[in-house]
Amino acid sequence: MSKKPFIQLFKTPNSAYILDVNKNELIPICEESFVFLSKVLNGEDNGLSPTEELLALQEEGYLSTESNVHQIKHVYTEFLPYYLDRKMGQITLQVTQKCNFRCKYCVYTSKENMKQRTHSQKSMSWRTAKSAVNFLWNHSVDSKKVNIGFYGGEPLIEFPLIQKVIRYSQKMFEGKELSFSITCNGSLLTREIIRFFSDNSIDLMISLDGPEEINDLNRVFANGKGTFDTVMKAIRLVHEVDPDYAERLQISMVMDPQNDFDCINQIFLEESEIKSLAFQSSLVDHELDGEGLFFSEEYSWKYTYQQFLAVMTHFGRFDKDKVSPIALRGMGSFSKDEEVIGQGIGLMETDAPAGPCIPGKLRAFVDVDGKLFPCERVSETSSSMQIGNIFDGFNLHKALKVLNVGQLTPEACCNCWCFRYCNQCAKRALGSDGCLSTEARLEHCANTRSETYHKIAQYLLMKEIPVYYKKQIGTEVR
Amino acid sequence: MEDRKPVGIFPFRAELLPIVKRFDQLQSKFILKRVFSYPGSGLVGKDAAYACNQPDIGIEVEQFGEDNLQGIETVILVNPLEKSKKTDEHLIQLSKTSLQHGRSVLLCCNFTDSVVELASELKKSFPNFAFSFDDNYSKERSSGKAMYYKRLDVPVILFGSLVKNPDTLETICYLNEYFSKIDMKCLVISNTSAGELFGFKNLSPILDSKDMSDSTKVEEMNRYANDLVSELNPSFVLVEAPDAVMRFNDMTPNGFGVLSYMVSQALQPDYLICSIPFELAVPEMVKALSKDFEIRLGTPISAALASNIVVDSAENLQTHVMSSLFVPMSYSMLKLSQEPCADHIPIFSVINENDPRLFMHVTNLLAIHLDRR
Numbered sequence: 001m002s003k004k005p006f007i008q009l010f011k012t013p014n015s016a017y018i019l020d021v022n023k024n025e026l027i028p029i030c031e032e033s034f035v036f037l038s039k040v041l042n043g044e045d046n047g048l049s050p051t052e053e054l055l056a057l058q059e060e061g062y063l064s065t066e067s068n069v070h071q072i073k074h075v076y077t078e079f080l081p082y083y084l085d086r087k088m089g090q091i092t093l094q095v096t097q098k099c100n101f102r103c104k105y106c107v108y109t110s111k112e113n114m115k116q117r118t119h120s121q122k123s124m125s126w127r128t129a130k131s132a133v134n135f136l137w138n139h140s141v142d143s144k145k146v147n148i149g150f151y152g153g154e155p156l157i158e159f160p161l162i163q164k165v166i167r168y169s170q171k172m173f174e175g176k177e178l179s180f181s182i183t184c185n186g187s188l189l190t191r192e193i194i195r196f197f198s199d200n201s202i203d204l205m206i207s208l209d210g211p212e213e214i215n216d217l218n219r220v221f222a223n224g225k226g227t228f229d230t231v232m233k234a235i236r237l238v239h240e241v242d243p244d245y246a247e248r249l250q251i252s253m254v255m256d257p258q259n260d261f262d263c264i265n266q267i268f269l270e271e272s273e274i275k276s277l278a279f280q281s282s283l284v285d286h287e288l289d290g291e292g293l294f295f296s297e298e299y300s301w302k303y304t305y306q307q308f309l310a311v312m313t314h315f316g317r318f319d320k321d322k323v324s325p326i327a328l329r330g331m332g333s334f335s336k337d338e339e340v341i342g343q344g345i346g347l348m349e350t351d352a353p354a355g356p357c358i359p360g361k362l363r364a365f366v367d368v369d370g371k372l373f374p375c376e377r378v379s380e381t382s383s384s385m386q387i388g389n390i391f392d393g394f395n396l397h398k399a400l401k402v403l404n405v406g407q408l409t410p411e412a413c414c415n416c417w418c419f420r421y422c423n424q425c426a427k428r429a430l431g432s433d434g435c436l437s438t439e440a441r442l443e444h445c446a447n448t449r450s451e452t453y454h455k456i457a458q459y460l461l462m463k464e465i466p467v468y469y470k471k472q473i474g475t476e477v478r
Numbered sequence: 479m480e481d482r483k484p485v486g487i488f489p490f491r492a493e494l495l496p497i498v499k500r501f502d503q504l505q506s507k508f509i510l511k512r513v514f515s516y517p518g519s520g521l522v523g524k525d526a527a528y529a530c531n532q533p534d535i536g537i538e539v540e541q542f543g544e545d546n547l548q549g550i551e552t553v554i555l556v557n558p559l560e561k562s563k564k565t566d567e568h569l570i571q572l573s574k575t576s577l578q579h580g581r582s583v584l585l586c587c588n589f590t591d592s593v594v595e596l597a598s599e600l601k602k603s604f605p606n607f608a609f610s611f612d613d614n615y616s617k618e619r620s621s622g623k624a625m626y627y628k629r630l631d632v633p634v635i636l637f638g639s640l641v642k643n644p645d646t647l648e649t650i651c652y653l654n655e656y657f658s659k660i661d662m663k664c665l666v667i668s669n670t671s672a673g674e675l676f677g678f679k680n681l682s683p684i685l686d687s688k689d690m691s692d693s694t695k696v697e698e699m700n701r702y703a704n705d706l707v708s709e710l711n712p713s714f715v716l717v718e719a720p721d722a723v724m725r726f727n728d729m730t731p732n733g734f735g736v737l738s739y740m741v742s743q744a745l746q747p748d749y750l751i752c753s754i755p756f757e758l759a760v761p762e763m764v765k766a767l768s769k770d771f772e773i774r775l776g777t778p779i780s781a782a783l784a785s786n787i788v789v790d791s792a793e794n795l796q797t798h799v800m801s802s803l804f805v806p807m808s809y810s811m812l813k814l815s816q817e818p819c820a821d822h823i824p825i826f827s828v829i830n831e832n833d834p835r836l837f838m839h840v841t842n843l844l845a846i847h848l849d850r851r
Contacts, residue, residue, distance in 0.1 A: 175516020176520075
């Protein structure tokens with residue numbers, strides 16, 4: 001084997017595997033083959049011949065040395081105009097840029113933020129909001145359902161506008177499945193608002209980062225006062241006004257890994273109103289302000305331990321109620337990974353790395369001025385991310401650039417083992433000038449590969465458990 | 479034409495475009511004056527053909543409302559495929575509105591549909607209210623005939639699709655019109671209750687029945703089709719497959735083609751014409767599918783129809799439900815023209831009014847069949 005095969009090696013405590021990148025298949029191999037391939041990949045001359053197993057795989061067309069991919073082009077490239085014309089599924093309206101909070105990690109608050117706007121007093125006009133709803137109506141004829149989301153700043157500052165948009169949309173979309181969602185900080189919720197949301201089945205998500213001592217470290221009012229008590233009061237009010245609706249409430253939790261994981265998790269143990277609620281957790285996003293993430297020791301080992309308990313719970317060996325819901329939720333994403341890993345097709349001559357969404361189709365974000373962005377998480381000041389506006393329509397040229405962000409790094413992508421599992425959307429390719437940049441994209445590659453490696457290794461281990469530890473887990477797999 | 483009653487149809491959607499396009503040609507009782515849809519369909523104010531991204535046909539879709547009923551005597555309400563308590567109640571409400579404004583109402587639905595119970599009450603108070611199924615399967619059902627299973631005496635052509643879309647009905651309507659022009663009688667079995675306006679028969683009441691086992695349904699469909707052939711004496715039968723003919727992939731099982739399998743067991747098709755999204759309608763793919771269908775449905779693909787739909791794989795991955803979109807006909811036809819010709823399975827563009835090749839192909843199939851006898 002003179003040339004390096006286009007593979008990635010994986011090792012679990014029980015077995016060894018290769019990911020044949022071109023074929024996108026995970027294949028178990030023996031220890032001897034693993035050692036041999038490790039040396040080949042490290043460029044060591046081991047003086048050994050390939051094992052019988054590897055020769056047989058070569059015979060079957062595995063272990064090819066060149067990437068199948070010769071051109072980076074997203075499979076949706078030609079269809080993008082039609083998707084944007086007929087298949088939009090969601091818009092998120094930035095009804096205001098005003099906010100009564102000044103969360104310390106917020107990208108709009110950060111002083112050194114070069115890639116994102118700062119807090120402002122701008123709000124969306126009714127004309128813009130109405131045009132945005134009409135825009136969705138005009139571009140969703142082939143979508144069976146549509147969703148309209150409200151975002152800010154703090155969207156409830158513009159509650160009368162939200163009410164107007166909801167009533168107008170219900171009229172416009174009569175006969176189509178229409179849903180609404182709102183992410184807010186909870187501080188402005190009143191009985192009237194809760195009743196309106198409940199009556200109109202609005203999916204409500206409230207941001208809360210943990211118990212008081214954690215939440216109030218970052219989530220503060222403009223005057224610097226902590227927000228925990230106010231938000232908890234609001235959550236209790238939802239329970240009081242409409243207990244059924246309260247069951248549908250969701251919590252958005254931004255975790256700062258500088259903090260102790262057990263302290264963050266405490267909210268689920270202490271607050272009965274929170275315990276039963278669905279939630280989404282994410283880590284503080286520093287991609288737009290350039291700061292790095294710092295993981296404290298207390299966060300890392302405690303989270304890892306909870307992950308272990310979650311795995312034990314999955315196999316029926318530990319009581320679910322004693323495990324962090326955050327870690328249990330991670331098991332849910334394992335099920336999703338299971339659907340994807342090793343299931344997709346092999347690499348093709350013209351192909352594109354995974355990662356980018358179909359910009360504008362999935363969850364177009366409309367800012368206060370009516371500018372269109374792929375989603376609410378990208379920079380609002382980046383010209384590359386502005387894929388049109390609701391008055392003049394989509395800018396196809398820009399949308400195609402976002403879709404084909406892999407074309408920034410063709411050489412690296414074509415020869416990367418992570419091609420099918422990449423999660424780098426265009427947001428991660430934004431340079432400090434707000435333009436899509438090769439260097440910015442490449443900066444994230446090592447991290448992406450590391451995350452993917454662990455995801456696949458975990459997938460393999462989870463697959464092995466019922467085989468190698470049958471006795472220990474019994475038959476009960478939850 | 480003067481004796482025809484002016485009608486409006488509601489709620490218009492992509493599945494009904496074939497009905498709307500050939501409404502005036504395929505029946506002689508009504509003349510289509512208005513096409514209504516829900517505001518949320520995204521079709522109001524647009525040409526009806528926009529529903530399937532086809533070239534305009536000159537019929538504008540309007541919003542249904544009591545102020546919009548001028549110029550029509552009858553409102554044809556078509557029960558949607560995805561039925562619910564809400565759609566039932568809405569159809570009843572619209573029926574009442576139309577009746578109270580002096581219009582007749584014809585409700586196209588299967589007698590097994592839940593809306594029938596509500597609508598029957600309405601029928602008692604309004605003589606101008608009628609169901610589409612009055613003369614069909616419902617009356618024959620209790621005929622008490624003994625079950626028997628036998629192959630139909632006339633050739634059967636099954637029209638299936640890889641992804642359910644209006645193309646199969648469009649093709650059936652198109653062929654029916656062509657053959658009726660040359661006085662060749664065909665029995666058409668479609669899946670839409672609106673097809674009954676054209677004299678099409680419908681197997682849905684059997685397939686939807688909760689009283690029969692699956693094997694009894696197959697036998698019952700076979701009996702019903704044999705009875706229809708004896709009664710109507712057609713030269714051949716055109717059948718629309720009730721669902722997509724096979725599992726699309728593991729992510730999107732798409733019904734597994736269970737109903738199509740049952741229909742093909744009941745009617746034993748001699749030929750299969752299969753609609754395939756244009757990007758998949760390449761000779762190698764069609765050939766591979768044909769081999770599969772020969773075993774699965776008992777007949778290989780005689781001709782493929784390249785449909786102007788694109789499967790939305792990204793959405794399928796997220797929702798596990800088949801989702802697609804329509805690209806302009808001109809685009810899919812251009813792509814089709816760039817593909818090399820198949821060895822032996824022809825690929826046609828389904829909606830090409832000026833291209834008689836599909837009609838010629840079916841005529842040849844029927845001629846070969848008769849020769850064989």
